[in-house]
Every structure is written in structure tokens, then in C-alpha cells.
Amino acid sequence: MRRRAANLVHVFFTMTTKQRVVRVSAEQPSYVVCVLGTEISIDVHGSVPKGATSFDIRGTSGLRVTVIYNPKLTMPLESTTRWPLDSDVEVVVALNGPSSAVNDNKVRVSYYGPTGETLIANALLYITCMAISLDADTSRTGVVESNAINKTKWTWGPNGEGAVLLVNCDRDGPSSGNMDNAYPYVRSHSDLQDLSLLILNTHGPAGVFDNHKLVLHISMFDAARVRVFHAGDSASLSNYEHVLGSDRLSYTVGRTDGKGQHTFYAEGLAFPDADFKGLVSLHTTLLEHSSQNSPATPVFTDTVVFRVAPWIMTPNTQKPLEIFVCSIERGLNTNEKFLEAVKVLAEKANCKLTICPEVENRGDRWIQDEMEFGYVEAPHKSFPVVFDSPRNRGLKEFPFKRILGPDFGYVTREPKNGRVSSLDSFGNLDISPPVTVKGKAYPLGRILIGSSFPGSGSRKMVKIVRDFLYAQRVQPPIELYSDWLTVGHVDEFLSFVPAPDRKGFRLLLASPAACLKLFKEKQKEGYGNAALFEGLGRLGRITLNKLLADKLVHSDSKFVQSCIDWNRSILKRELGLSERDIIDIPQLFTLEGSTATALFPDMVNMIVLGKHLGIPKPFGPIVHGQCCLEENVRSLLEPLGLACTFIDDFFSYHILSGEIHCGTNVCREAFSFHWWNIMP
Template sequence: MNKTLVKKHTQVVLIEKKQRKRIKLVPPQKKIKQCVLKTSLKYFEIECKLQDEWIPLKAQEVLKVEAFSLEPELWIVPKSDKKYATILFEYHLHNDPTTYQIVFQVYQFRLELKLDNQCFDSPYTKDHSIGKYHWIWGKTNGEDAEMTQSNQQWGGIILADLDQDKDDFDFSENPQGGTTELVQLQVVLPFATLPPGIDLQLYLETSFSDAHYFGLYAPHNKDYQLILGSDKEKPPNLLAAQSQNKVYKTSAKIGLESQCFYLRANHLPNSFFDGIITIKLKLKGSKVKEVPIEVIAEDHLIVRVAPWLMMPNTQEVKKVHIIRIDSETAGETANSDQFIKKLRGILGDKLVVSDASNFDGDRWIQDEFVIGYCQGVKQVMPVVCDGPRDRGLNKYPQLHLLKADFGQVSIAGNKKSTLDSFGNLEVSPPVEGYPFGRIIMGASPKQGFKHSPRQIAHQLKGFLHAQKVQSPIEIFSDWLAVGHVDEIINFVPAHNPSSDKNFKMLIASSKKAIDVLSYVYFSDTHRVFYLPFEQEKQNSRDILKKWLHDYWEINHRIQLFLDWNRQLLKKELGLTEDDIIDVPVLFKERKSDRRALPLLPNMVNQLVITEANASFSIVPKSYGPVKTSAGGLTLDLDPNNIHYLFEDQLKTEFEAIGHQVYFVDDTDLYFKRGGGIHCATNVERAYFANKKWWKYKPPNAHDI
């Protein structure tokens, strides 16, 4: 009796857990008569397309040639966690006694790239399979952003490594050495057995653009080796899209087992980087010994780098930094000891004093840097943003601020202007749609000033826009000689406001200054007038007659600029007139370029202090017409203790909102050099401890 000849063909199929695998059932001959599935379907389900319909096959089911194509496609669907099984098909041909068999050796495995749970703020779930693929913001317009089990997950968040931890790869709790910002990345690849004779290769990949902004490290000989991305630059370079370090877009082959790597974000979002890092894990194979194998599987994840945020004046003050000036400073005649003594009496231990001699006489500490913060799920890091100004105080953060868990981002500029100084940055308190406030920066949006417009360095502007959460507003400040926002805009807390806001916006008003001076001149009720730098009182009528003649026109023109800014800010911040306090500021023209300087110390340029249950401002002494008594008599006191009419009006406005005020003379130290108290101080404030930025969707943001 002749034995039936059996010809067997073996094909390896690697199928990922919980995935369907599509394969081609290629018979050994074309003239096939019928096909039989000989395997029980305990662990897998087989689907075949018969007559344009996908149907599950049954064991021992005979498929005739007229029912399916000669090269049918099959779906293999796992039904259990069985790691290995075989599936057998038999073919019979016309006029051929040979039995042909195709054996599918099916290896089921799990390929997964997992991000550390500490990157996710999803208290109701341990499975972040949604959050690792999608980045979902919270609610729009500051609505209740809490998620429940049925909601989608927030995506992963990582802090940029901007501080000076003693050892970034020390993952223990170490208050002295700092808390690392690196997070764990796990590769999961459990094969029960590896298919024989098959060369499997596992790689990590990213895009070339993303590779400049993070580094992925593998343990190597008791150290850590960069395998993907790039090393951290010190300081980060935001002038160019590409790092100067070596960059790895694809890792070398990694082992075929579960293993851990460590992810570091090197940069904050900026002009070239939207803050989203994408990493892919790919399992690849090659043909070995006639055993064909297709591209196997891949997984990926995304994670967002936490943005940098500024703190508004409504946040509580922790420290106030100021620079001490003395007569030994080059070109200096004034001494700041008495000024600092007054501030110390008001601020107490919150005041931090450093000598100007250590910083080449530079006193404008507000202009050099801004102290903000970055918030992760488990950690908050104060971060100083050091701008393009780079004058004497450029080294102040390094000497007095930076340490473990206190970071720095440095932003350079190609063409510097005074608009790049951080006196030209302000942030509003929270408003509708922006629960962390909005950044306000001054530039030249009205097509420039006198055909010589100045603009903020595009690197700085791009950086601020890239943070998204406090979407910037650009107002017109180029008409000012210095050009800074803090000369015309400020914010103070309001403890019993007349509107639903808990703050008031201060805006310089040349119209109000002219109106006050006109009233004084024509009513002839305020006879005494003090000028900055003058010890003797002046006759107000003589001065005001000249000032109203010389400065009325320029202040009328400047009020048009201020009104344009006012309307823009009302629209962008959702303000009403009740939310605004007009502060009288009189301007004069600088002859060289016709830009404006304040004629008297600028009361908008004030230091705003917020405490747990109170707030106050330290304001430049205004000078000008002296306040009269109730009986109409001029209060002719010592010049240092005189109450000025401009001051009295501001004090009345502040009293109505429960905000105190201290007036301090800054003429010799700051005013005669074009600045004020705000320019000369820098404040550390508490971050928004009761808010998480990812729970609110900014109007300009989108989900991924």
C-alpha cells in the first residue's frame, strides 16, 4: 500500500498580545482543490474572507476552491495568553495524491513601552495605555477639570532638567543632592521562547527634531550611557534649532528582554520645540535560513515637557532681591543705604541685599531675569529665566539662586534692544480662560515708532508663546525711551473689589496728569510745588504755566497710545473700566528720537507685595503739587514727609480696595537714570499651589 506523500511548509508568525495579525495563506501550488483547517482553535481564532465576507473558520472545515481566492488572506486572533501554538492547514490539488501542509508556528508576545507612573496625574487608574498615546488638556475656560474613571486620561508630563542636582542619576530621596528630573522608561518584551533560527532586533527611535531636546540613557558598567537623543547643554542654546552635541535619532540594538532606561528632557518648549517628545520602540526581523519573517511590531509614547510659568502680583511674596549702591561704585554719588533701610523696615527678612560692586555697578535687577516655575505631577521647580540683556547682573542667578531643585533657562538674542529686558514683561492675575494669567510684553505692534521700531528678540518672544498656558499679549511700548511694560502697566490685589476680579490693573494716564495739573493751575489752590533733585519748594503757578505749554501736546499724543493699549488689554483680559485704576504720569520727549520719559517719578513702576492676609505697594515718591489741608492750607512740611497731590489720589484709590501704600524717594538712585523701584527689585513669589496647569485648556492649545 502506497503511503500518502506529505509535503510540509513552515511559516513563523509573531503576533502581539491583544492584536490581530493579518497573513497571506500562500499554497504550494496554484491549482488547489480544497483546503482543510486541521487544528483545534483553543488558543486562536482564524478568520478567512470567503465570498467578500470575513467569517471564522472551524476545525476540520473544508474550504473549496470556488469559495475563496487562490491566495486568501487570513486573520489570526489570539483568544488566550498562550505564548506558543501551531496552526495546520492541509491542501489537496487536482489529480495529485500528495497532501500539502502549511504549519504556522505562532508566537504570541507583548511589546510595550511604558512611562513611569509618576509622570501621570490619573488617580483613578493604574493603566495609562490611553495617556501614553494621547495628550489631553483639561477643561476649557477654567471649568471644573477633575476627571473620573470614565474620563480620558491626561498625558504624561516631565520636568526639564534645568537645575544643578548633585547627581541626576541618584534616584533616592536626597534633599541635599536634589530630586532628579529624570524618569524611568521601561521596555516590556516577554517571549516565552524565542523562535529558532530568527534574528530579532529591538530598537528605539525618535524624530530628528525631537532628538535635540531629550536624552535617553541606559545603565552601562555602573554608569549611564546616552543611547537616544542628545546630552543636556549647559546652558541650553535657544539661538539654533539644533544642538551642538552628538544626536542619536535611532538607538543601537538593545537586548530582547524587559529593561529600564532613563529619560531626561533637556529643554523647555521654545520656537523650535513644541514640548512634545515622541519615542518609538520597534521590533524588527530578517530572513534567516529560508524562514520568512515580516516587520513584527512597534509601540510608542508621547510625553509633554512642563511649561515655564510666571507668577502675578497676586501671589504671595517670599523674597525681594535688591542691589546695594554706594559711592565707591564707578560714577556713583548716591548711596542706597537709607533707601534699603526703609525697605528693610517695611519688608523685614524678605529683603535680600547684594552689592553692586560684584556686578559691575548694575542695579537693574528686574531687567536681568524673571523667577518663574515649572510644575510636574510630583515635583515643582522654581526656574529663573535669564534673558538676552546679559549685563553685570547676568551672573546673579548663578551666585545667589541656582542650586539643586532650582533651575535656569537662558535665552540669547541676535540683536539686542532694551525691549529684551524683563522690566518689559508682566503677567496678569488669573482671568477668564487663563487661570494662570496672561503674559504682557511691550513691543511695536503699531508698525513702529517714527520708522525705527524696536522689537523683542524673536527667541524670547517664541519662547514665551511656546509655553501656551499664559498666552502673551503684545502691547505698544516702543514710544517709551526705555520701552518697558512696567512703566505703564501694573497689577495690584483688590481685597474688596467693586467687580468680580480680585485685582485692579494700573495704567499710566497722561490725561489724568494734565487734568490734575490744569486743576491746580486754574484753581490756584495748591501753591507749593516740589521738583525732583530740588530741596527748595517752588511756586506751582510758575512751573505749571510752563509745563502746560510745553508738554500738553506730547501728552495728548501719548494718551492715544495709552488708550490703544487700554482697549487691547480690556479685550484680551476681559476687563471693564471698574477693573482699572488710572495713575497720573506726565511725560516729556527725548530729543534724540522723540521717545518719551516720565517728567516726575513714575508711580506705576512700583513694587507690589502680597502677603497671606494683606497687600501693599512701595511706590516712588511722586513730587509735584503738594496736597492741601481740609482748610485749603498747603501742608508745608519737611520735603521727605510731604504728601503730594498725585500720591494722595493713588492712596485714595488703594484704600478703596484694601491695599496699603508706602511712598519712598527713589530720585537719586533710580529716577534720574530712567528707572524706578520696580526696575530695581526682583521678587520671588509662591507658585499656584492649588492649580495644575494641565487641568485647563488654553484657548490656543490643542489635544494630541
């Protein structure tokens, strides 16, 4: 067979087949093991018999022998299949299938003298072909694909390829103890479902393993991030042998005769982070022992690359599944009535309600600040994962002790020095619904975190948490300015609610300007003596006339509005929003020193349960028997099909510098969109 120069160039630039160079000698036969799918490049020049000037080559029927040459420089000798030895000729042998016996394929290289008639010598090469393939679900269908191509690369997008590995961070084993991946053994049969299947297929004669061995191995860099178990012959948990991990970099696979299959399970140990891009590689290598006294040399390596599934947040627009809230029974600021209102709202939204008792929350009611719910997903499995904040107050133990469990994972990040600020609480962590910005799609939304004003050098979320959020890649974070608030959380000035039109949601922003405008309108209508905080008893009422005459109210509002407008510009730019996508919710703040707090219950700090909204009752001025703030908010949100329920949280949350969103938390349904289809 001949290939012309044009084909030669084409072949070398498109061929992905691996090659192994083999030297032949006329003095003694050569023996080689080759893996199906690779080629043997035969060195016909390295050991040429004396007097030889040309050669020809022939192989048995199980082989494909190809001679590659440049016809401008080399031609076969006239009327023969012989080739001059002083030319640039390459011989490549490929195999059609696995061998049925050792050395059942043969190549003969015949060397001839100057006349072309005299056979000087023959060089024999005996070839045994093995089929070896390390396979995983690289097509992301939930099924392991045999002999897949492009296993060594991981690509994003709907046409991408590459296997997915879950961090096994739930607890399917005994109810006490750590996450499953803290243990170097399979804890239960349910635990296996969280691992990624890896199959090593072999086909060929067992005699190959007389002087070869097959090894599964991992690099020292990846070993701390993945663990591998080898499944034994029975279903007993004790038959799942821990073979790879931080203390085991290689494992010799047992020999097989004919078709053999070894089943492995890979377990993720670490999420993507600042020092880990999320990719791990597992390899199988066929090693040859040429003699008992020499080290083994590699013959063939197959590699599968996994990407560790990221932790994914869920926005308000996702279906609510379970509400979490704390019970506070002692002290002046009990929340019994608040709990009753939340129970009613949960029933309307057909949502499960879990109440954390005071013995577990230890007087800490701010359950939103303690944790954030998300999930992990692979083609074969998905489960929710709670992200525990580093704030470490009364609820410190709740996520680990009460939420971690079967098919419910746990992750946390804490600074080594233990220093945290209010901005490290997860009321300062939010997520937008899916958006498209200038043609760039963010089908899982974008994370929002509050930070300090550029150049101010004030409070920021700790680096270890920020690094973790950025490293997940699928929900690129946006940093907002929240340090102007006393508490400093983004949920104090923004929220998202579902909508039936446009982008499928509206962004709600707290607005002092909208509030002052509303109050001035009511004053002009003759309701200047209507007052805030009417009926709260121990709290003094403030009339609209008095409020609007207060210069500090106007100056504070101007400052706060400028801070919110700065964030408004960022959100419009980074989320691709227009003014029609934003609703201004009337809200006043007052400065205490250099930072702001809500004057009356902060209505954007709400709980969103589908179309049902639990909104802090603002206790605004009563006009025509109705709170004008509530009426205004209803007029803005009810046309979107939303049901507004105003809940009294004044003494149980508001005067303690928080509201409904701060005091509740919601686990939501995962996205139907698969994160690996993103183009980051």
C-alpha cells in the same frame, strides 16, 4: 466565527489594533512571534496547493481565530466550516496571553479539493506570543501606567493624555559647573527626580531572543532634545547608563526570561522654541533576524510621546516667595535708604529678601531688567526657572552664578549677532493674571511684551526671545506699544494688583489725563502754589500754577495719553477687561526729543507683594499736610484691601530713568492650575 458586512465596516473604522501579515505554506511549517495586543492576518491564498478549492482553519486554545467576510458575496460551504478559496475572505488571529514556551500556540490551515472531502495538504503556523509595553505617566497622575492606550498622541485638556518631560535645567550636582542636562550622566540622586520615568515591560519565553532583539530608539530629529538613561541593578550613580541621545540613536535591551522590567529615565534638553514644537517620541521595537546573513526586520513597535514642559511666568497676583534687590554703596546714587525700606516691606509681606552685593552686580541696579522668574512643571515635579535676558550688563553673571542651583533652573536666549536694545530688558516683559476672553480661558494669564507702534519699524524685542515666549503656548503673548517711552518698557505704564472682587485683580494704567484733572482740582481749591518736589533740596520745586500754565506739559500729556489709550484698547480686547477692571493712576511724562520719561517718580512702576504695595514716592504737591498724589492713589487702592507704602527712590532710581519695579525682582509661587489642562 462570522462577521457580517455591517460589522466588517464597523470593525475596520474603529479598530486600533495593529496587524502583522503572515504567509503560510503547505510545504513547511511557519514560525512567527507576535506581541500581545496585535493581530496576525494570515495569508491563506498566497501559497495554495495545486487542486485546492477550499480551506478551513483551526487554532489551539490560546488563540482567537476570526474569519471576516461579506455575506452578500461569500458564504461558507453548506454544512461545513470550509471557505471557498476564490472568495474575499480574511483570516485574523489574536492571542489571549503571553506564551510560556516558544511555539506553544499553533494554527492549522487545511486545504481541500473540489469535492470538499479530499484533504490535499495542511499548512502549520507556530506562534509565540510576547507581551511588550513601553510605559510612562501618560495619564499625568505622577504614576507610570502599564499598557496605556493612545500613547502615540499627546492631547491637551483635563481629559487629555500624554507624558510630560522636564528640561533638566537646574543644578543638583556640584555647585560649580553647568546645568545638569549639560552632562551626559546622572549627577546626583536628586538629579533623578527631575527626569521622567519610562518603564519597558516584557513577558514571554527567553528563547524568543535567540533570533530577535528588543531595541529602544529615537529619531535623529528628537535626539538633540532628549537624553535617556538605563537604570542598573544598584542605586549607585554609575549604574545609570546613558543609552540614548544626540550621539546614540538606539540601544539594544538585554534579554529577559518570563516577566522582565527595564527602568529608564528621560531627560529634557530643550524648551519648545521656533524650531521645536515640544513633542519628542521614544520607541521600542522588536526586531527579527531571519538569518545571520540578512538584516533585521521589525515585528512590533511601541511608542510613547512626551511634551516638554513649557517655561511659565507668574503674575503679581501669585504669592511672593523671595525678593531680589541690588546694593549700591558707591557713588552719588547709593541706595542704602531704599534697601532699608524694601527690608521693612519684605517683613510686612513675610517674604524672603536676597540682596545682590555690589561686587556681584558691578554697579548694575536694574535687577528686574536682567531676569524674569517662572517655573516648569510635570506631574511628578515642579521647580522655579529664571529666564536670563540678553541685556548683558553688570548683572550678566548673577542669574547663572547665584540663582541656578538645586531645584532652581536657568534658561536664556541671546541673538547670534549680540545686538540688543532697551526693549530686550525684562522690565519690558510682564504677565497678566488669569482671564477669560469671549469664552476662551487663559488660566495662566497672558504674556505682555512692549514693541513699536504698528508700521513704525522702530525698536522691538529681539526675535529669538519673542519666538521663545510664543513657543511656550500656554500664555499666548500680547504685544503692546512701548517704544514711545525713552526706556521703552511696559512696566512704565502698567501694573496688576490683586483685588477681592470681579476678576480678582485690577489693571493699573499711568494716566496724564487723571493727573492733570487732579492738579486742576487742587488749583481751583486754592492750592496753586503747592509744588512738586518739595523738600528735595537740590531739585527745583514746580508749583501747580506754573505746571498747568506750561503748554508743553499739556501737549506732552496729550501725546502720552494717546499712546497709553492705544494700549488700553488692546488690553481691554485681549484680556476681556471693562473700564471697571482698570484704575487710572495719576502720572505725568515729558518728551525728550520724540520719547517720554516720567516727570515725577512713576507710581505704577511698583512692587506687589500680596496686599502690600511698594510704590515710588511721587513728591507731589502738599495739600493739608499730605501729598495729594499719594492721597489719591490710596483712595483708589486701599478700598481693595491693599496697603500702600510709598518709598523714596528719587535719587537712587528715578533720576536714572527707573523706579522700584525696575530695581527689584520677585520669585512667586507657581499656579495650582496644571498647564496641560489648558486648551490652547
